[in-house]
Amino acid sequence: MTSVLILGANGKIARLATHQLLTETQHSLTLFLRHADRLSVSDPSRERVIEGDATDVAQLSRAMTGQDIVYANLAGSNIEAQAQAVVSAMKNSDVKRLIWISTLGIYDEVPGKFGEWNHQMLDGGYLEPYTAAAHVIETSGLATTIIRPAWLSNDDTVNYELTQRNDSFKGTEVSRKSVADLVVSIINDPTTHIGASLGVNQPNTDGDKPAFY
Numbered sequence: 001m002t003s004v005l006i007l008g009a010n011g012k013i014a015r016l017a018t019h020q021l022l023t024e025t026q027h028s029l030t031l032f033l034r035h036a037d038r039l040s041v042s043d044p045s046r047e048r049v050i051e052g053d054a055t056d057v058a059q060l061s062r063a064m065t066g067q068d069i070v071y072a073n074l075a076g077s078n079i080e081a082q083a084q085a086v087v088s089a090m091k092n093s094d095v096k097r098l099i100w101i102s103t104l105g106i107y108d109e110v111p112g113k114f115g116e117w118n119h120q121m122l123d124g125g126y127l128e129p130y131t132a133a134a135h136v137i138e139t140s141g142l143a144t145t146i147i148r149p150a151w152l153s154n155d156d157t158v159n160y161e162l163t164q165r166n167d168s169f170k171g172t173e174v175s176r177k178s179v180a181d182l183v184v185s186i187i188n189d190p191t192t193h194i195g196a197s198l199g200v201n202q203p204n205t206d207g208d209k210p211a212f213y
Contacts, residue, residue, distance in 0.1 A: 002027045005095075007054055008073035009033045012154075013101065016073070016180035019211055022046065025188065028046055032063050054082045060089035061108065064212065069187055071099045081132035087140040097190050098137065098144045099183055104199060106131040106148065110169040113208040121188055138197070146197040150174040151210040163199035171201030173210040178202065 004021065006014050009031035019118055021027050029047050031039055036051035052059035054074050066149050071089060074082045078167055083100070090098060110118045119127070124137065137144050151173045160178040163170055179200055186192055205211065 002068045002187065002190075003066055004028065005030045005032060005070045006073065007032045007060075007070065008075065009049075009190040010035070010038045011073040011075065013152075013176045013179050013183070014071070014073035016045075016177055017073075017183045020180055020184045021187065024184070026163060027187065030063060030067065032060075043072050055085045055090070057085045057088045060085055061092045064089055064093035064095050067093070067095050069099065069190055070095055071183055071187065073101050077129055079129045080132040083136040087136060087142065090142055091142075096111045096143045097106045097194075098142050099186055100134070100137045100141075100144060100146050101179070101183075102134050102137075102146050102148050102197075103127070103130050104148045104150055104169055106134050107165065107197075109163075109165075109167070109199070114172050114206075115169075117209045131203070134197070143190075143194045145193045145195075147179065147182060148197060148199045149179045150199075150201040150205070151213075152179070153210070153212060157202075159202050160200050161203050164200070165197040167199065169199045169201065171203065171205040172207050173205045173212070174200050 004027050010033045031049045036049045039049050041047045050063050105118050150171050153173050153175050155175040157175050158178050158181045160174050
């Protein structure tokens, strides 16, 4: 059994991953979020909820005690500060394995018309802090995996392919359920994708922009 700390546990992908972990594994889950009353525990023997701020190193360090893996599903304009705090807390707590959700476009890796559209949508306050946060993670010295999803849908499907850091991004969209499945697969085998930055897309969704736009 693995002990997993989920940061930003109220996020849509995090909720899907939590449900899958509870359904398919015996892992122990610690759910960390700003407002604990947003979550209800379905299995008290395997879940605990901690209210905290992901920029607070002391709070994060306490939550990381005894954890094997940290899965960070964080967001916000202060994402770089959150990344710095998570890295500091992991080093304080001697936790090595980190799964970090980022976004497509942080390496200017999205080609063609879709890449131009993605820049138009994300430049000017969103892409820049996520790029900076990813740099913090990549240079942390921890055993990290960065996940860069395509534009997210709520489709009830698990269907995805991966690209690596230096590959051109494929596709335009992917389901949140697919991203959650990838997270769970890494938690189940944490030796996989160490040091990788994975682009995640649904096959055959190439185009100038996602179909739902």
